[in-house]
Amino acid sequence: MARVLIVGAGLTGSLCAALLRRELPRPHLAHLEVWEKARGAGGRMATSRRGGASNADSTADLGAQYVTRGPDSARRHPSFYEDLLAHGILKPLTAVLEGMVVKEGAENFVTPQGTSSIVKHYLKESAGADIFYDRQVTHIYLRDGKWEVCVNTGSSDQFDVVILTMPVPQILQLQGDIVNLINKSQRQQLESVSYSSRYALGLFYEAGTQIDVPWAAQYISNNPCIRFISIDNKKRNIESPDIGPSVVVHTSVSFGTEYLECDKEKVQQLILDHLKEIMPQLPVPASIKCQRWRYSQVTKAFPGNPGQITLHAKPFLVCGGDGFTHSNFDGCIDSATSIVEVLKSSL
Numbered sequence: 001m002a003r004v005l006i007v008g009a010g011l012t013g014s015l016c017a018a019l020l021r022r023e024l025p026r027p028h029l030a031h032l033e034v035w036e037k038a039r040g041a042g043g044r045m046a047t048s049r050r051g052g053a054s055n056a057d058s059t060a061d062l063g064a065q066y067v068t069r070g071p072d073s074a075r076r077h078p079s080f081y082e083d084l085l086a087h088g089i090l091k092p093l094t095a096v097l098e099g100m101v102v103k104e105g106a107e108n109f110v111t112p113q114g115t116s117s118i119v120k121h122y123l124k125e126s127a128g129a130d131i132f133y134d135r136q137v138t139h140i141y142l143r144d145g146k147w148e149v150c151v152n153t154g155s156s157d158q159f160d161v162v163i164l165t166m167p168v169p170q171i172l173q174l175q176g177d178i179v180n181l182i183n184k185s186q187r188q189q190l191e192s193v194s195y196s197s198r199y200a201l202g203l204f205y206e207a208g209t210q211i212d213v214p215w216a217a218q219y220i221s222n223n224p225c226i227r228f229i230s231i232d233n234k235k236r237n238i239e240s241p242d243i244g245p246s247v248v249v250h251t252s253v254s255f256g257t258e259y260l261e262c263d264k265e266k267v268q269q270l271i272l273d274h275l276k277e278i279m280p281q282l283p284v285p286a287s288i289k290c291q292r293w294r295y296s297q298v299t300k301a302f303p304g305n306p307g308q309i310t311l312h313a314k315p316f317l318v319c320g321g322d323g324f325t326h327s328n329f330d331g332c333i334d335s336a337t338s339i340v341e342v343l344k345s346s347l
């Protein structure tokens, strides 16, 4: 009878929760909790919502933009795509994305309700899991054959199994007994995992605002700051007179790295200045959200792309996420499935 804690309500954590509920029924899985440091689910599949009742449906994908099913993923993970398509969470991408490189045999999908709807779907599938937000894990101790997991508010709880799904540098920041459980070779390999950094802006407009461009998104190659612009509602095929449009801007990695430690408001203004050069006709937004992605996409994964590594066998402590595979939907499926397999074989 295991009490299981998943740390992180991003794609890997939510998928682990759904798969554990499906593949590890009672009595093995007595209790499942997910602890997330942010206020909501999604992680890097973040969908930001403009506040205010009149624009409740104006949303913008600040992280992942679309899901690509390559020939290999169609062969290896068909059921994951079929499930999301059947629930209307994924829809084929039909809008024009200028400058997008489409690989042979690959299909692209968008999420009409935003990319966080994928994560929310899996959390729902984990029926019965208790999900807690605003809970940042800071320390993990080994006490009487169980994990004592502490959060930033000072509270703690005990679990038989802990699954860590955050970016690898955030795993390495955890304190407590976990520091000594990671052996020298594992630490070296964990420290070798690297991520790019970039900024994202979400610009929200009042309903009825016209953004007259012939494309839904565009990759930019000749600007020192901006790499990608999306008319986000158009990209997701949800153009409606009642919903204000939204624009998403992603910076280049070189800009993200250069300005990583700078004041977010100043960076936001710099990005807006560059955006004005590219789109001088763009109306003034009603509100703006600036997101700093310190850990954006994996540039070097854990050696051998194992999907997970087991830090301790009894009690079980495992870490996974895209740092152990690669940064996309398939990478997170690979990680979540390998975590569930290793956990099943350990019980």
Ligand code: FAD
Binding pocket: 007, 008, 009, 010, 011, 012, 013, 035, 036, 037, 038, 042, 043, 044, 045, 062, 063, 064, 065, 066, 067, 068, 135, 136, 137, 138, 165, 166, 167, 170, 198, 200, 250, 293, 295, 296, 297, 320, 321, 322, 323, 326, 327, 328, 329, 330, 331, 332
């Ligand atoms: P995360 O999403 O990072 O989830 C980890 C979670 O753990 C987070 O919610 C975090 O808040 C939480 N957490 C961290 N530390 C703690 C703690 N101490 N306690 C509690 N919770 C904690 N992928 C695609 O497939 N297509 C794309 O178009 C695409 N574009 C991208 C564009 C950008 C700008 C970014 C940033 C990513 C993009 N990706 C894309 C990659 C994709 O978003 C990621 O690979 C995927 O979301 C990673 O999921 P994850 O669950 O492994 O990690």
